Amino acid sequence: MELLKPLQDATVEIFATMLTMDIVPGEPLAAMEQLQTSVTGMVGLAGTHQGVLAIHMPAEVARTVTGQFLGMEVEEINDDVLDAIGELANMLGGGVKAILSEKGRDISLSLPSTICGAGYRFQCMDDVEMILAPFAIAGGQRFFVELQLKNAV
């Protein structure tokens, strides 16, 4: 769990800097329940560390975050929302890479991808360290940052 605090700090910094949104980290969870009407952005990590970084947002939170990103009201889950949540995952992946890699060449990040749906489960790897960090936005709604990682060296 030594990555929990840096992951929380990176998430708080991204939201404060790029979205001017204050978010509050919560206690880490053991497992993600089935996601309901949500958007998930993710990037893969390969190299000395392998895994995936994902950000899971209920649709309403995803719309709020995208609206804040773009400076406009977002009424539905559209391409802008998918792109924005993918870019959030990309920035968080970059934050995780910066924590794990000083030089940059020993870990590669994939391009971000995004999924959304009425009900789905997120599972990518066995035998990994897993961090599931909840965050609350104003109004108390939550989203989740999940890191599944194993050392490949």
Place this chain on the structure above:
Amino acid sequence: MGKNVLIVDDSSTMRKIVTRCLRQAGLDFENIFEAGDGQEALQTLQKETVHLVLSDINMPNMDGLSFLRAKKEIEAIKNIPVVMISTETGDDIIGEAKALGARGSIKKPFTPDAVNETLKPLL
């Protein structure tokens, strides 16, 4: 005559954020062009008058490093300054970008102050 900038990023959201950030940083451009990858950026540079390029590194089709490599082989555009805006912060990757001609780098997430500080000397 005002200056023109080209923003290269596969994320349309990020291109909008960079555009807004340039305004917040007090950097006034006459035209802001956009490209979704390095290939599109090369086409735009050969078609339009551009004074500064802001480019992501990790992109599909042609990434930021390949873009720099290709750009420096084209006489007409090789001297247009490029600043990388990326989540990549490792010395190896940023060092390679600078060796390929990048004039600076800005780490995502970024503030208008950081953008201003890096870009002002290039304009």
